[in-house]
Amino acid sequence: MTTPVSPAKLDRETLREEIEKKYCEVALNPEEGVHFHVGRPLAAMLGYDTTDVDWLPEGTVKSFAGMGNPLGMGAPKPGSTIVDVGCGASFDILLAAKAAGPDSTVIAIDMIPEMIEKTAQGAAELGLTNVETRHGYAEELPLDDNTADLLISNGVINLTPDKLVTLREIARVVKPGGRIQIADIVVGRPVPQDAKDDIELWFG
């Protein structure tokens, strides 16, 4: 049985400002910022291959903050176009670039300049020339229609107030027949609407 989702009644711009503050902290001081595990211990909990983790730059690993392992649902095809919505410190998108090879097109999108910078640094450190970074929001992706063969996202959609708007935007940029592999937060008990409408409670 499915249940329709009501959008949260809060100001999207204010929420974005708070997200930027919080996740900028994760980029700069990973151990300080969030209420879940981060970095290498989190990657181990989520079943990432240690060989892959060791291949990544240490700064990328330290700032890893995800809710699952999107690439664990299936490897990207060589030569495909892969998009990461909310790439963060680039943990998943660099692994996707490795898996898909140099003939792939890899686009990393984030709303936080510090994360975009970290992604560009990580790609440069690994000598990856097919990783492109773009500033943008999950609800307004800086992409043409039908761009992605595979779209990944890790711990981002819960931070958007209207999930249906976000998923429809994702559907716009995925090619027909293309795939999404998304990790995010699920609750076992309903969050009251007044809590959903309180920005303070989105990060605790």
Next chain:
Amino acid sequence: MAGALLDAEWEWVPDQAGFVDVVWGEKVDVFSGSGHESDAAEFDTKGVTFSARLRE
């Protein structure tokens, strides 16, 4: 975590957006023992991964 969804809500959103063949992975508790205060346990909050295909 106020932006998190229930299982049934997560099933509704991709379907409404045009995705099919949704496959769910295992849930993982990425909150317990992180050393930061959180409401995660109160709402039985977990991380989860899913895949889906856009309808052609």
